[in-house]
Amino acid sequence: MDVIPATGALVEFKGDAVAVGVFENQEKGKPPALPQPAQGIDAKAGGIVSASIKSGEFTGKLNSVSAYHLGSLPSRVLLLVGLGKKSDFEPDIVRQAAGKACCAARDLGAKKLAFCADSVLFKGVKAKDAGRLLTEGAILGLYKFQSHKSEAEKKELEELHLLTKGSAREVADGAKYGEIAASSANIAREIANSPGNLAHPQKMAAVASELARNYGFKCKILGKTEMAKEKMGGMLSVTAGSHQPPAFVILEYEGPKSKGKKPVVLIGKGITFDSGGISIKPSKDMDRMKFDKSGACAVLGAFIAAARAKVPQRLVGLVPLVENLPGGSAARPGDIVKMRSGKTAEVISTDAEGRMILADALDYSKKYKPRAIIDLATLTGACVVALGYECSGLMGNDDKLASLVEKSGEESGERVWRLPMWKFYNDYNKSEVADIKNVGMAGGAAGTIAAGKFLEAFVPEGVAWAHLDIAGTAWNEKPSPYLALGGTGVGVRLLLALLHKL
Ligand code: BES
Ligand code: ZN
Ligand code: ZN
Numbered sequence: 001m002d003v004i005p006a007t008g009a010l011v012e013f014k015g016d017a018v019a020v021g022v023f024e025n026q027e028k029g030k031p032p033a034l035p036q037p038a039q040g041i042d043a044k045a046g047g048i049v050s051a052s053i054k055s056g057e058f059t060g061k062l063n064s065v066s067a068y069h070l071g072s073l074p075s076r077v078l079l080l081v082g083l084g085k086k087s088d089f090e091p092d093i094v095r096q097a098a099g100k101a102c103c104a105a106r107d108l109g110a111k112k113l114a115f116c117a118d119s120v121l122f123k124g125v126k127a128k129d130a131g132r133l134l135t136e137g138a139i140l141g142l143y144k145f146q147s148h149k150s151e152a153e154k155k156e157l158e159e160l161h162l163l164t165k166g167s168a169r170e171v172a173d174g175a176k177y178g179e180i181a182a183s184s185a186n187i188a189r190e191i192a193n194s195p196g197n198l199a200h201p202q203k204m205a206a207v208a209s210e211l212a213r214n215y216g217f218k219c220k221i222l223g224k225t226e227m228a229k230e231k232m233g234g235m236l237s238v239t240a241g242s243h244q245p246p247a248f249v250i251l252e253y254e255g256p257k258s259k260g261k262k263p264v265v266l267i268g269k270g271i272t273f274d275s276g277g278i279s280i281k282p283s284k285d286m287d288r289m290k291f292d293k294s295g296a297c298a299v300l301g302a303f304i305a306a307a308r309a310k311v312p313q314r315l316v317g318l319v320p321l322v323e324n325l326p327g328g329s330a331a332r333p334g335d336i337v338k339m340r341s342g343k344t345a346e347v348i349s350t351d352a353e354g355r356m357i358l359a360d361a362l363d364y365s366k367k368y369k370p371r372a373i374i375d376l377a378t379l380t381g382a383c384v385v386a387l388g389y390e391c392s393g394l395m396g397n398d399d400k401l402a403s404l405v406e407k408s409g410e411e412s413g414e415r416v417w418r419l420p421m422w423k424f425y426n427d428y429n430k431s432e433v434a435d436i437k438n439v440g441m442a443g444g445a446a447g448t449i450a451a452g453k454f455l456e457a458f459v460p461e462g463v464a465w466a467h468l469d470i471a472g473t474a475w476n477e478k479p480s481p482y483l484a485l486g487g488t489g490v491g492v493r494l495l496l497a498l499l500h501k502l
Contacts, residue, residue: 001102001142003135003179005117005162005171010037011044012074013161015112019079019101021094021119023086024060032060035119041078045070049078060084063096063481065104075114079104086122092413094120094133098160099141099482106142106157114161117171127166131174132181134162136413136493139182141482145193180308181412181496185489187211188294188301192474192487196273196290201321204272204293205247208300208319215307217253217315230364233337234356235320237347241277241330242323248361249296251303251317256310262371263314264502266303266495267361269354269377270296270321277350278326279333291487292354294474295376296321298491305496313499316368320357324350336434340364341458346431348439354379355438355451359458362465372401372464372502375455376491377471382447384472391415392473392490395452398464404501405466405494412493416468425453468494 010018020038025031031053034042042049049068052058058066062084067077081097081104083089098115105113115138117130125133138160146152162171191199191207199207205221212219224245227235232248239246249270252263271292275281281289296319303317331337335347337356341363345356354377365373383393391409394416396402402418409416428450431437436457440450452467459465473490476483 001139001157001160003138003160003162003175005131005164005168005175007165007168008163009040010114010116010163011040013114013163014074015114015159015161016075016110017077017079017105017108018075018114018116019081019105020116021083021097022060022080023083026085026087031056035116037116037119038078038080041070041073044073062093063100065100067104067108077108077110083120089123091125091129091133094125094130095137095140095413096481098134098137102138102141102157102160106155109155110157112159112161113157114163117162117164118166127164127170128174131162131171132178135175135178136182137482139179140185143186143189144484145190145486147190177309180305181493184301184305184308184496185492187304188297188489188492189487191300192291192294192297192489196323199293200244200272200323201247201270202245204270204296204321205249208249208251211300211304212251215304217251217303217307220250222248222250230340231338232340232360234339234345234360235322237331237335237337238324238353238356239322241327242325244272244323246322249317249319249321251319253303253307253315255306255312255314257312258314261314263316263368264499265316265318265365265368265370265373266299267318267358267365267373267375268295268297268299269293269358269379270319271354272321272323274324274353275326277324277353278330279349279351280326281351288475291475292378293321294378294470294487294490297487297489298376298470298495301489301492302495305492306499309496311499313502316365316370318361318364320361322357324353339458343436343457344434346434346437348437352438352451355454358455362455362458362460366460370460370463373459374405374466374468374495374498376468378474379469380448380451380471382444383469386448387417387472389472391417393448393469394418394466395421395449396466397421397456397459398466401464401466404498408494408497408501412497414473414490414494419449419452421449421452421456425449429454
């Protein structure tokens with residue numbers, strides 16, 4: 001779909017449908033005020049819209065959509081999209097409105113939709129923000145995982161016009177950013193949605209290498225022999241039970257004005273399927289564990305976005321890709337593994353595999369003398385217990401970096417919440433027989449923090465590091481206003497925002 005910002009009036013738009021955001025009346029039971037562009041359309045259409053509003057058919061309730069068939073106007077349908085109460089407004093509502101409007105227009109068979117960008121200019125949302133938020137909501141909202149359906153959906157929205165009476169240039173500036181952020185996130189979602197039999201480690205590595213060629217960054221792939229040479233004990237232990245060969249992908253991007261700069265390292269957990277290994281998971285909902293590569297997908301998406309936006313940074317991406325299965329040669333609970341860093345780890349559960357592969361990647365990052373490291377991982381079920389599906393868990397060793405991640409989360413609509421990393425949590429991972437164990441306290445007390453603490457033990461000395469536990473945010477079990485069921489691409493938008501701040 002093309003996003004086309006322009007100066008113009010809705011009432012003159014020659015397409016299939018036009019959409020306007022409408023706030024709910026602050027006073028309960030009173031009809032909402034129609035924004036001026038919709039008033040013009042209502043007048044031409046003989047007052048059908050105002051009559052419907054008076055009768056209480058459409059109240060402006062958040063994410064409600066009403067369609068009015070206009071007859072003789074240039075466009076055949078007007079969509080009113082509820083923005084909720086002004087007192088509850090936040091910028092993310094603009095993404096939601098765009099997602100709702102685009103899906104409604106598509107389902108009505110529309111090919112060309114115009115959205116009134118001026119109708120969402122409120123409380124700090126300026127023209128440029130409107131362009132960005134509307135574009136993100138539209139592109140993210142229209143995506144569905146359809147690649148393996150024999151019959152593809154026929155209905156497709158082809159053009160979204162963002163109309164303003166103000167500066168189309170500003171709307172276009174925001175739309176350009178939004179298109180990069182959302183399209184990159186959609187690529188991450190497509191890979192995340194792909195199941196374990198198709199998106200196995202070698203396939204993921206091949207996809208990474210193809211993306212690198214297409215978008216202009218470098219990609220190198222280490223195989224099992226090289227992992228052994230690198231003494232990546234964590235990687236080798238997790239891959240031992242699977243017939244799928246593992247891969248360790250190294251991405252490099254050099255943005256403008258970044259020569260000689262120390263790199264920012266992005267690391268993503270790439271377990272292409274997590275059965276739990278010998279500590280096998282219950283079979284109910286185990287299919288969901290194809291999503292355990294979402295951190296890897298986020299890093300791939302962030303590289304695409306960074307390269308397309310020409311972010312002025314040096315970036316290194318480290319993507320450990322492994323399948324976690326039980327098998328005759330699988331790792332056992334009780335194993336003691338020498339990790340790449342030289343530390344020994346006791347495997348209490350083979351289901352705590354993410355931290356094993358991330359530990360080797362964190363240690364590997366030393367080679368690049370990073371300025372900062374950000375890792376993303378669907379690491380713990382405990383994170384879902386603590387924070388639910390509304391935000392990712394944030395941990396780290398650097399307040400400045402953490403606060404930039406928090407700001408980026410706010411801006412991108414990918415919320416994070418910081419968890420404490422006090423020294424006394426180190427005890428949770430103390431092993432009787434090795435330097436560290438891969439499961440924290442019995443009963444899972446502070447399981448997310450214990451996992452974060454395990455990772456911290458492998459972060460290169462003196463480097464600022466942030467860890468995002470995306471276990472609750474990487475997958476939508478139910479569709480949300482602009483994210484369908486399945487992979488959410490979480491991390492891509494946040495990282496793009498962050499890379500502009502570092
Ligand atoms: N990939 C899972 C984390 C996960 C579990 C995400 C459930 C979303 C829902 C991870 O590898 C895992 O299995 N972690 C264990 C750790 C435990 C054994 C200490 C968990 O969370 O149960
Ligand atoms: Zn696991
Ligand atoms: Zn896992």
